[in-house]
Amino acid sequence: MEPSISTSVGSINLERPVMLASGILGISLDVFRRLHRNGAGAVVTKSLSKEPWEGYPNPTIFGLKNGGWINAVGLSNPGAPYFAKMIEPNNEIPIIVSLVGSIPEDFEFMIKQFENCKITAYELNLSCPHVAKVGLEVGDDPELVKKIVTVVKNTTKIPIIAKVGLGTTHYLDTVGTAIECGIDAITALNTIRAMAINVDTKRPILSNKYGGLSGPPIKPIALRCVYEISSKYDVPIIGCGGISTWEDAVEFFLAGASAVQIGSAIGDNWIGVFDDINSGIKKYMSENGFSTIREMIGVAKKS
Amino acid sequence: MQRNPNHTTICIVEKVIDETPTVRTLVFSDDVMSKVLPGQFAMVWIPGVNELPMSVMISNELGKAAFTVRKHGPASTALFNLKAGQQIGVRGPYGNSFDLKQGKILLVGGGTGLVPMMRLLTFMNPQDDVTVLIGAKTKDEVFFEDLANKLLTKNIHQVIVTTDDGSYGEKGYVTDMVKKLVDVNHYDGVYTCGPEIMMFKTVQYAHSKGLFVQASLERMMKCGVGICGSCCVGEDLVCRDGTVFDGDHLLSNPEFGHFHRNKAGIPEIY
Ligand SMILES: Cc1cc2nc3c(=O)[nH]c(=O)nc-3n(C[C@H](O)[C@H](O)[C@H](O)COP(=O)(O)OP(=O)(O)OC[C@H]3O[C@@H](n4cnc5c(N)ncnc54)[C@H](O)[C@@H]3O)c2cc1C
Ligand SMILES: Cc1cc2nc3c(=O)[nH]c(=O)nc-3n(C[C@H](O)[C@H](O)[C@H](O)COP(=O)(O)O)c2cc1C
Ligand code: FES
Numbered sequence: 001m002e003p004s005i006s007t008s009v010g011s012i013n014l015e016r017p018v019m020l021a022s023g024i025l026g027i028s029l030d031v032f033r034r035l036h037r038n039g040a041g042a043v044v045t046k047s048l049s050k051e052p053w054e055g056y057p058n059p060t061i062f063g064l065k066n067g068g069w070i071n072a073v074g075l076s077n078p079g080a081p082y083f084a085k086m087i088e089p090n091n092e093i094p095i096i097v098s099l100v101g102s103i104p105e106d107f108e109f110m111i112k113q114f115e116n117c118k119i120t121a122y123e124l125n126l127s128c129p130h131v132a133k134v135g136l137e138v139g140d141d142p143e144l145v146k147k148i149v150t151v152v153k154n155t156t157k158i159p160i161i162a163k164v165g166l167g168t169t170h171y172l173d174t175v176g177t178a179i180e181c182g183i184d185a186i187t188a189l190n191t192i193r194a195m196a197i198n199v200d201t202k203r204p205i206l207s208n209k210y211g212g213l214s215g216p217p218i219k220p221i222a223l224r225c226v227y228e229i230s231s232k233y234d235v236p237i238i239g240c241g242g243i244s245t246w247e248d249a250v251e252f253f254l255a256g257a258s259a260v261q262i263g264s265a266i267g268d269n270w271i272g273v274f275d276d277i278n279s280g281i282k283k284y285m286s287e288n289g290f291s292t293i294r295e296m297i298g299v300a301k302k303s
Numbered sequence: 304m305q306r307n308p309n310h311t312t313i314c315i316v317e318k319v320i321d322e323t324p325t326v327r328t329l330v331f332s333d334d335v336m337s338k339v340l341p342g343q344f345a346m347v348w349i350p351g352v353n354e355l356p357m358s359v360m361i362s363n364e365l366g367k368a369a370f371t372v373r374k375h376g377p378a379s380t381a382l383f384n385l386k387a388g389q390q391i392g393v394r395g396p397y398g399n400s401f402d403l404k405q406g407k408i409l410l411v412g413g414g415t416g417l418v419p420m421m422r423l424l425t426f427m428n429p430q431d432d433v434t435v436l437i438g439a440k441t442k443d444e445v446f447f448e449d450l451a452n453k454l455l456t457k458n459i460h461q462v463i464v465t466t467d468d469g470s471y472g473e474k475g476y477v478t479d480m481v482k483k484l485v486d487v488n489h490y491d492g493v494y495t496c497g498p499e500i501m502m503f504k505t506v507q508y509a510h511s512k513g514l515f516v517q518a519s520l521e522r523m524m525k526c527g528v529g530i531c532g533s534c535c536v537g538e539d540l541v542c543r544d545g546t547v548f549d550g551d552h553l554l555s556n557p558e559f560g561h562f563h564r565n566k567a568g569i570p571e572i573y
Binding site (some may be wrong): 023024025026027028029034046053054055057059060061062063064065066067069071073076077078079082094135181189194198200201202203205263264267270271 | 307308310311313314346348350351353354355378390394500525526528530531532533535536537538540543564565566567568569
């Protein structure tokens with residue numbers, strides 16, 4: 001029998017295990033449709049705020065000489081109210097709405113905007129490393145995480161995912177706090193705070209100076225985090241960080257992820273990367289006697 | 304080792320040429336940029352200011368390229384004000400390029416949209432019969448007319464300038480001239496770059512006559528590589544799927560000719 005690549009992340013059922021990561025091509029329903037048609041099991045929106053944000057001036061992203069990317073886009077986004085209207089007609093694409101805010105009320109307000117939309121899950125961005133008062137600065141504050149997750153869980157019945165990163169509070173503690181407050185799943189990781197300096201001009205390249213590192217250089221770190229989370233807690237995990245081939249994706253399943261997200265690999269390999277990874281996973285499964293993704297999850301921990 | 308196109312390379316502005324009171328061409332040496340295809344662009348870093356998408360202009364010197372910039376907002380004005388000896392960063396080249404047809408060719412350009420048109424002229428075959436239409440608001444803003452003639456000395460060709468106010472060349476919109484020409488002539492290829500409304504009408508007229516037509520689009524760009532999403536037009540990403548698109552594809556795109564997105568990603572009407 002052909003192996004099945006459908007998977008579930010807690011109560012979230014996905015036909016395919018590879019999703020679009022937040023912030024990548026994530027601002028238009030038309031583009032979501034194209035990505036879904038090209039193999040994305042779900043799409044995560046750009047992190048949305050209460051109001052539209054312009055983000056930082058360019059340069060906001062560039063590639064490192066030996067691969068990988070550093071970005072400080074500055075969470076530019078059209079705002080939750082506009083976005084909710086845009087996706088209201090959708091009922092075919094599994095959309096996960098990523099939200100960013102500073103206080104519980106921000107999240108409550110935004111979730112209300114999506115009342116008339118079909119949403120697969122919300123992903124709370126507790127981990128963007130380059131914007132003040134949101135993202136990682138929220139994720140680093142356990143009391144705030146507690147309040148936000150609690151309020152969000154009381155606002156909606158839709159599954160809530162917390163996306164974590166590497167900040168000053170140990171990410172395992174942030175995961176623990178989120179689980180205590182009833183989080184449904186964890187996405188690990190966001191980009192890792194980084195910078196680059198141009199030696200000819202003797203300046204940082206990004207307009208914001210600091211940004212987040214993504215792509216192949218962070219894969220071993222993200223993989224380690226997924227392994228650690230799944231070793232310590234019983235919570236569904238979505239692996240993210242540097243995944244660009246089926247082999248990378250399988251590594252994350254074996255480490256304990258139920259699904260994966262890809263971002264930078266789209267810049268490196270374009271949209272065909274979804275189908276490439278999906279079919280590679282399938283081939284690996286048939287060759288290794290797996291008939292479901294579930295059978296692969298966390299297998300590396302047993303050895 | 305081949306250089307990573309996504310990593311910024313620093314170049315020195317060697318020469319600045321005034322094209323009009325608001326348009327300048329900045330020449331620099333860079334082998335990679337000197338060889339790009341018509342329609343391709345670079346992300347140009349003005350250190351300490353901003354980074355802008357710019358079509359790569361030709362240079363008559365080997366191993367050199369240029370940017371032709373119109374001063375508009377703070378970023379393009381800073382680029383416009385650079386002097387010889389100052390540094391710029393470039394990454395790319397990005398995007399696809401025009402599909403070359405042979406025979407009777409029509410090029411329609413306006414403003415800095417003429418930049419890819421000039422590079423396209425360097426790819427014409429000597430047998431091609433080439434018409435170049437240059438649209439401008441007024442006489443002061445006309446540039447690249449002489450350059451177009453010079454690039455086409457080996458071809459049967461004509462360069463027609465239109466100005467909205469009639470202060471130079473033919474009076475009227477360049478698209479009125481497009482309509483006139485496609486009504487009476489068959490063209491094997493029509494190529495356009497410039498203001499969106501100009502491209503929209505050009506594509507409509509050419510397409511209605513069953514002509515092969517392509518346009519090179521501009522949108523807000525941050526990454527230039529298909530990551531950030533800011534340049535989306537319908538299902539297409541201009542930086543990665545374009546900048547050049549076929550006319551029939553564009554006419555089936557509900558945003559072409561109607562909307563572009565601002566820095567937050569919200570559609571705005573043209
Ligand atoms: C593929 C492509 C090729 C281009 N080629 C040329 C060229 O050869 N010559 C030329 O003068 N101009 C060109 N432009 C337009 C140019 O990039 C700027 O948009 C324009 O100069 C206006 O900049 P500004 O000073 O008003 O920007 P500001 O308002 O100062 O803001 C700067 C920032 O806004 C963004 N931005 C604002 N408007 C646009 C826009 N329409 N398109 C893309 N980004 C925008 C940029 O990301 C930039 O970082 C091109 C644009 C694209 C997309
Ligand atoms: C340009 C860019 C923008 C991003 N924007 C967001 C965002 O808005 N919200 C978020 O949670 N993560 C954002 N991320 C992080 C990605 O979702 C992902 O966690 C990270 O890039 C690691 O995955 P990758 O190596 O596959 O890119 C962004 C990443 C990039 C490169
Ligand atoms: S400019 Fe970022 S996707 Fe095109």
